[in-house]
Amino acid sequence: xxxxxxxxxxxxxxxxxxxxxxxxxxxxxxxxxxxxxxxxxxxxxxxxxxxxxxxxxxxxxxxxxxxxxxxxxxxxxxxxxxxxxxxxxxxxxxxxxxxxxxxxxxxxxxxxxxxxxxxxxxxxxxxxxxxxxxxxxxxxxxxxxxxxxxxxxxxxxxxxxxxxxxxxxxxxxxxxxxxxxxxxxxxxxxxxxxxxxxxxxxxxxxxxxxxxxxxxxxxxxxxxxxxxxxxxxxxxxxxxxxxxxxxxxxxxxxxxxxxxxxxxxxxxxxxxxxxxxxxxxxxxxxxxxxxxxxxxxxxxxxxxxxxxxxxxxxxxxxx
Amino acid sequence: xxxxxxxxxxxxxxxxxxxxxxxxxxxxxxxxxxxxxxxxxxxxxxxxxxxxxxxxxxxxxxxxxxxxxxxxxxxxxxxxxxxxxxxxxxxxxxxxxxxxxxxxxxxxxxxxxxxxxxxxxxxxxxxxxxxxxxxxxxxxxxxxxxxxxxxxxxxxxxxxxxxxxxxxxxxxxxxxxxxxxxxxxxxxxxxxxxxxxxxxxxxxxxxxxxxxxxxxxxxxxxxxxxxxxxxxxxxxxxxxxxxxxxxxxxxxxxxxxxxxxxxxxxxxxxxxxxxxxxxxxxxxxxxxxxxxxxxxxxxxxxxxxxxxxxxxxxxxxxxxxxxxxxxxxxxxxxxxxxxxxxxxxxxxxxxxxxxxxxxxxxxxxxxxxxxxxxxxxxxxxxxxxxxxxxxxxxxxxxxxxxxxxxxxxxxxxxxxxxxxxxxxxxxxxxxxxxxxxxxxxxxxxxxxxxxxxxxxxxxxxxxxxxxxxxxxxxxxxxxxxxxxxxxxxxxxxxxxxxxxxxxxxxxxxxxxxxxxxxxxxxxxxxxxxxxxxxxxxxxxxxxxxxxxxxxxxxxxxxxxxx
Numbered sequence: 001x002x003x004x005x006x007x008x009x010x011x012x013x014x015x016x017x018x019x020x021x022x023x024x025x026x027x028x029x030x031x032x033x034x035x036x037x038x039x040x041x042x043x044x045x046x047x048x049x050x051x052x053x054x055x056x057x058x059x060x061x062x063x064x065x066x067x068x069x070x071x072x073x074x075x076x077x078x079x080x081x082x083x084x085x086x087x088x089x090x091x092x093x094x095x096x097x098x099x100x101x102x103x104x105x106x107x108x109x110x111x112x113x114x115x116x117x118x119x120x121x122x123x124x125x126x127x128x129x130x131x132x133x134x135x136x137x138x139x140x141x142x143x144x145x146x147x148x149x150x151x152x153x154x155x156x157x158x159x160x161x162x163x164x165x166x167x168x169x170x171x172x173x174x175x176x177x178x179x180x181x182x183x184x185x186x187x188x189x190x191x192x193x194x195x196x197x198x199x200x201x202x203x204x205x206x207x208x209x210x211x212x213x214x215x216x217x218x219x220x221x222x223x224x225x226x227x228x229x230x231x232x233x234x235x236x237x238x239x240x241x242x243x244x245x246x247x248x249x250x251x252x253x254x255x256x257x258x259x260x261x262x263x264x265x266x267x268x269x270x271x272x273x274x275x276x277x278x279x280x281x282x283x284x285x286x287x288x289x290x291x292x293x294x295x296x297x298x299x300x301x302x303x304x305x306x307x308x309x310x311x312x313x314x315x316x317x318x319x
Numbered sequence: 320x321x322x323x324x325x326x327x328x329x330x331x332x333x334x335x336x337x338x339x340x341x342x343x344x345x346x347x348x349x350x351x352x353x354x355x356x357x358x359x360x361x362x363x364x365x366x367x368x369x370x371x372x373x374x375x376x377x378x379x380x381x382x383x384x385x386x387x388x389x390x391x392x393x394x395x396x397x398x399x400x401x402x403x404x405x406x407x408x409x410x411x412x413x414x415x416x417x418x419x420x421x422x423x424x425x426x427x428x429x430x431x432x433x434x435x436x437x438x439x440x441x442x443x444x445x446x447x448x449x450x451x452x453x454x455x456x457x458x459x460x461x462x463x464x465x466x467x468x469x470x471x472x473x474x475x476x477x478x479x480x481x482x483x484x485x486x487x488x489x490x491x492x493x494x495x496x497x498x499x500x501x502x503x504x505x506x507x508x509x510x511x512x513x514x515x516x517x518x519x520x521x522x523x524x525x526x527x528x529x530x531x532x533x534x535x536x537x538x539x540x541x542x543x544x545x546x547x548x549x550x551x552x553x554x555x556x557x558x559x560x561x562x563x564x565x566x567x568x569x570x571x572x573x574x575x576x577x578x579x580x581x582x583x584x585x586x587x588x589x590x591x592x593x594x595x596x597x598x599x600x601x602x603x604x605x606x607x608x609x610x611x612x613x614x615x616x617x618x619x620x621x622x623x624x625x626x627x628x629x630x631x632x633x634x635x636x637x638x639x640x641x642x643x644x645x646x647x648x649x650x651x652x653x654x655x656x657x658x659x660x661x662x663x664x665x666x667x668x669x670x671x672x673x674x675x676x677x678x679x680x681x682x683x684x685x686x687x688x689x690x691x692x693x694x695x696x697x698x699x700x701x702x703x704x705x706x707x708x709x710x711x712x713x714x715x716x717x718x719x720x721x722x723x724x725x726x727x728x729x730x731x732x733x734x735x736x737x738x739x740x741x742x743x744x745x746x747x748x749x750x751x752x753x754x755x756x757x758x759x760x761x762x763x764x765x766x767x768x769x770x771x772x773x774x775x776x777x778x779x780x781x782x783x784x785x786x787x788x789x790x791x792x793x794x795x796x797x798x799x800x801x802x803x804x805x806x807x808x809x810x811x812x813x814x815x816x817x818x819x820x821x822x823x824x825x826x827x828x829x830x831x832x833x834x835x836x837x838x839x840x841x842x843x844x845x846x847x848x849x850x851x852x853x854x855x856x857x858x859x860x861x862x863x864x865x866x867x868x869x870x871x872x873x874x875x876x877x878x879x880x881x
Contacts (some may be wrong), residue, residue, distance in 0.1 A: 132801075233806060237850050243807055249798070250806045250852065267794040290787070 001030030001125070003087040004079060006072075007048055007056070008096055009038060016198045017091030019051045020156030024118060025089055026052030027159075028125075033057065034165070035079060037072050039065035042167070049165030051158055056165045061172040066183035069098035074174050077106045086145040087125065089118075092152055100150050110142045113150040134272050153197045154255040154276070194228050196245055201227025202256045204247060204274070205235060208263020208284055208303060212240035217307045218262055224314040230254065232270050248273035262303050266291025283307065321819045323864025324769035328813040330866040332542035335535060338491045339499075341520045349478075350381025351697050352497050352523035354485045354536060356390035357399055358461070358683050359669030360529030361468035362413055362690030363697075364388050368475025370698045377701060378476075386477040387521065388469075389500065391484040393873050395469030397801075398531075398856060400559065400644040400881040401461035401683060402592050402604065404429060404453050404571060408722075409687035414471075424467045425457040426597045431570035435630065437577040442630040445575075449752050450678035450730065453571060458594050460561075460602075461683065462878040482873035488536045488665070489520060490543060495664030497522035498536060503871050509809050525697040525711065527666045529690060532647045533858030534671035535869050544662035550654040550765040552673055553734075554647040554862040555589060558618045558831045559604030560799075561596065561880040565637035568595040573680075575741070578624045578781070579607065583740030586610050586771065591625050592680070593634060596880070600641070601634060608650060609768040609829075609862040610738065613778050614821045619645070619831035620782035623790040627783055635789065643791070643799035644881040645831040647858040648682070649673040653731035654762045660718055661711040666693040676726050677734045678748065685723045692717040729756035735763035768862040773821050779828065793833040797853050801877030802832075804852040804870065811874075812851050814865035820845040822864070829859055 005022045008015040026032040034053035036045040038060065045058045059075045076099065080088060088103065090096040092113065104111035116137070117128035124141060127149055131138040142148075196202055203222040205215050215229070222229045231241035233248050247254055249269040259277035264270060266282065266289055274280070275294065282295035283303045292298040299306060339346060351367055353360045367386045371378040378385050392398040407420050414423075432453050435442040469479055480500075487499035497520060504515035528537045532554065541547060572593040579587040589607035596602055605622035625631055649655070651673055660667045668674075669686030676682065696714035699705060718724060733751055737744030750758055785792040791799075812834065814826070823845030826835040832853045837845045854867075855876045861867045 233852075234850070237806065237852075238848065246806070249803050267792075268798045269794060288784075290792075293787075 001028065001087055002083070002085050003028070003030060003032045003089060004076070004083070004085040005032065005034050005053070006076065006088070006090045006096060006099065007034045007036045008091060008093060009036065009041065009044055012044060014044070014048070015091060015093065016158060017093065017151065017153050017155070019158035021089050021091045021151050022048065023052045023159035023161070024156045026161065028118070028120060031055070035059070035076065037064050037075050045167055046165065049163050050160055052161045052163065053165045054163070055168060057168050057170045059170050059172050063174065064172055067095050068181050068183060069095060069102055070178035070181060071172070071174050072099045073102040073106055074178050075170065075172060076103050078173065079170065080107060080146055086147065088146050088148045090150045092150045097150060100148055104148050107146060109146050109148050110144055111148040111150070112140045112142065115140070115149050115151050116155045118149065152253060154253065196228045196230045196247065196252060196254050199228035200256050201225045201258045201260070202230045202254060202277070203227055203260045203262065204230040204232065204264055205241065205262050206232040206264030207234045207238070208265070208286070209235070210263070210304070214304070215241055217303065221260065221307055221311045221314070224311050224318065225258070227256070227258070232264055261291055261295070262307060264291055265289045266294065320772040320774070321822050322770055322772050323822060323825070324767060326815045326818050326822060326864055328815065328864070328866040330813040330868070332539040335486065335539035336488045336490050336543045339489045339496060339520045339522065346520045346522050348382055349387040349521055349523050350385035350701065351387070351525045351527060352521050353386065353388045353527045353529055354498060355529040355531055355534070355671070356388045356395035356469055356479055356481070357465060357529060357531050357669065357686065358468065359671075359686035359690035360388055360527065361395065361465065361472045362409070362687040363527050363529060363668065363694045364472040364477035365413060365468065365475050366691045366694030367698060368472065368477055370694065371476065377698070380703070381524070381701060384478050387523070388472065388477055388479045389483045389485050389498065389521070390479060390481045391869055391872050392481065392875060393877050394466070394481045395479060396462040396465035396879070397877050398875060399461045399465040400557070400646045400878055402594060402602070402680065403459050403461045403683055404456045404594065404680070405459045405464070406456050406681055406684040409684040409691065413687060413691050420457065424463045425459050426595065427458065429453040429456050429458060429571050430595070433570055433572050435572065435574045437574045437628060437630070439577055440629065442574070442628070448678070448748070451573060451680060458571065458596065460596060460880050462881045484869035484872045485536055486518065486869055488526075488539045488543065489522065493663055495526050495540070495662065497526055501869055501872055505809050505871070507807050507809060524701050525666065526664060527668060527693050527697060528671055529668045529686070530671045532649055532670045533861045533867060537667055537671040540662060540665055540667065541657050546657040546659055546662065548654065548656050548658055549762065550651060551767045552649055552651040552655040553608070553610055553765045553768050554858065555606050555608045555650050556618045556645065556647050556829070556831070556857060556859045557604055557606040558622045558645040559602055559643070559881060560622070560640050561600060561602045561642040562635055562638045562640050563599055564601045564635060567598040568593065568601050568634055571595070577628070578621050581741035583738070583743070585776070586612050586738060587616070588734070588737040588744070593631065600880070601638070602881070603631060603635070606648065608737070609647070609859060610766070610771050612771050612774045613776050614773045614825040615775065615777070615779040615828050617779070617782065617828040617831070619793055619796065620779070623783055623785065624781065626789055632789070640791065640799060642801070642878065642880045643796040644876055644878050645855055645857040647862060649675050650677045650734050651765045652677055652734055653727040655765055656727070660715050661696070663711070666696060666711060666714050668693050674723055674727070676730055678730045679726070688721060688723055689718060692721065731756060732759065732763040735765060769864040773825055775821065793831060794853070797832045797855065800855050801879070802853065802855055802875060804854070804874040806852045808871050808874070810849055810851040811868045811870035812849055812854065812860060812865060813868060814847065814849065814860065816847045816849070817844055818847060819843055823847045826860065826863065826865070829863055831855070831857065
């Protein structure tokens with residue numbers, strides 16, 4: 001098996017999910033190579049060796065600086081054709097999904113998406129895809145090569161293998177139509193700290209906070225713990241917090257090491273977005289809240305009293 | 320005292336009617352446009368396919384897409400929910416010489432039946448009322464039957480367009496020209512998001528509205544063409560669950576009585592059904608008329624309460640809930656039917672038209688029959704030389720000559736009799752059955768569900784606390800409906816959001832999907848917070864003082880077993 005992993009990067013850092021996929025790929029039989037596309041990314045590319053790539057292709061060209069999909073499809077399609085790769089893997093993101101879909105069309109290849117695991121069974125590659133609201137895993141495969149797959153955010157943790165990768169430059173040759181789209185503007189919501197998909201610690205606020213102004217409690221605790229703030233659908237609906245921080249069935253799926261839920265009832269719609277978190281801590285004044293059924297540590301009490309003290313304690317320990 | 324109808328929703332059917340606005344070359348032209356891939360719409364599509372197969376020259380004249388079926392759910396069947404014990408007669412007629420009942424997705428004929436009158440701890444078996452006898456009928460999941468019918472319709476040449484809601488009836492010069500489909504990719508405030516896609520205008524020679532209960536465009540057509548019947552439509556709300564069970568159930572069960580209350584002042588009309596879906600599954604549901612008055616009445620919680628009864632608990636013991644869903648049922652019957660079932664360019668079928676027999680608990684076979692008859696009228700109207708306006712009138716004549724009309728006429732006053740309480744209603748219904756509807760003569764009126772004044776009786780204190788095994792809260796139930804509607808789309812629910820506290824509380828309890836939540840408020844008023852993405856489009860809000868409109872196509876539940 002020869003596998004090519006698309007290594008997405010943002011502001012000079014690899015996206016965590018790509019590195020996780022790279023690590024997973026390198027744990028399977030065969031060669032695992034990475035590809036980095038961008039401008040001024042050579043130095044970054046070299047770092048992929050430590051996460052499992054034996055070779056990294058670098059398409060370093062100002063023409064591909066903007067994170068647009070088609071030029072990346074051109075680079076990947078050529079690599080896959082010339083290098084005879086039988087498997088191409090992506091960590092799911094808006095950009096990666098665009099590239100994977102277009103690459104599948106370009107190569108007339110099969111694409112499985114939303115996978116959370118990849119295993120070898122009886123000599124065949126089998127993807128695990130959650131179905132029926134994540135209540136079961138469906139086994140999915142490919143009937144032709146190359147096999148293309150997108151992995152759900154947080155599917156694998158990046159591993160430090162400590163190896164070194166051979167770096168190979170590839171020339172950027174764009175199709176005519178690939179230059180049709182240009183980047184007009186890149187804007188992002190102002191936020192401090194890590195995004196909730198990447199954070200190791202998440203402090204989530206629910207309706208039990210009592211009002212939008214009390215999200216301050218969640219933000220202070222998150223800051224002290226070096227984490228990000230998430231929210232339940234109910235409070236996003238009520239306009240207390242932006243949609244981008246919504247965790248759950250119709251929001252984001254997260255799996256931090258620590259998930260602190262403040263005033264979150266734990267409805268199943270929320271649970272399916274965070275149940276794979278490492279340690280779940282819940283603070284809620286309602287002892288009957290469903291969240292206590294799956295929290296590792298539950299505190300029944302008034303979060304307005306507990307959280308400021310907890311934040312203070314964390315700050316003291318850290319200093 | 321507060322009446323929901325004193326706080327009407329900010330909505331008028333006029334919003335859902337208008338001339339086409341897209342340039343002519345951007346409109347999508349089809350032969351016959353059918354709105355709704357349920358039993359009525361799919362029967363209509365199947366029958367049209369049969370007729371066009373025998374008449375290729377007509378098919379050719381209808382263009383590239385002779386028959387299109389628009390469906391707002393993810394696929395046909397996604398929004399279908401019923402008991403269901405189905406009378407196979409209309410399916411036999413529709414598939415004459417083509418399919419036998421043993422090739423249809425039924426769970427076999429009704430194996431046996433029992434009707435019980437329940438009290439809190441006991442169940443007294445009573446003889447089945449004549450209208451409720453189900454010998455020779457078949458048990459089915461309507462969602463599964465719908466998916467199968469969709470396959471048959473596609474095989475017979477129909478184009479099914481899923482995830483497509485019909486939001487506007489296109490009318491020019493007093494004639495329906497087709498429908499406009501809903502926009503996709505709008506944000507909460509109506510703004511266009513990155514994936515915005517404007518709706519399309521689908522023009523057709525004949526439009527057949529088969530939208531089911533609370534049809535958005537059916538309501539618009541009734542308003543625009545003055546088709547209101549002699550009495551207003553009324554509804555019941557049904558909430559049901561599908562369970563995997565340890566032991567097979569070998570009969571269909573209906574119950575009356577507990578947890579509903581018999582005295583007339585409560586106006587609690589309804590009952591439960593428990594049907595076997597094969598050897599290892601059972602469906603259990605509760606249906607209550609929406610003319611109830613108690614602001615704390617919650618059909619969802621009454622179903623949870625029902626499951627704690629020894630009779631039901633034993634059937635479900637060792638089992639597991641697989642799916643949940645809710646839907647309203649038009650209960651007005653004969654007196655609430657539209658004046659005519661057609662208007663220029665348009666036909667009304669099935670539940671949308673109100674073709675439901677409440678005492679018999681049946682409507683699926685009327686939907687199929689009306690869809691078939693609509694197909695024949697539509698086919699007649701697209702013949703060379705036919706005048707569509709008069710040709711469509713043949714549909715009304717055909718329905719009036721069919722068994723649908725006779726059945727509904729016989730039982731026309733029964734539902735209304737139960738407004739006098741359970742015992743009086745039962746006695747009157749007996750007389751009506753014995754005289755085949757001749758006594759009492761005349762038609763008893765219905766009164767809008769939203770005109771019932773609200774009362775408070777502390778009912779909610781009886782509802783069991785959810786244990787997550789036998790009894791469930793509403794949010795877990797919404798999850799079990801498969802609903803994962805995009806949150807950031809415009810709200811499709813029209814209500815007044817500052818209302819008397821008891822009205823706010825009534826909506827909060829009424830809704831089985833926790834769409835409405837009362838946020839405090841002062842001086843006896845309440846602010847109602849709406850979570851439209853929980854909505855399973857049951858339609859109860861339209862009966863009780865608000866208005867459901869179609870959300871973005873593909874939203875709502877994804878039923879597969881209901």
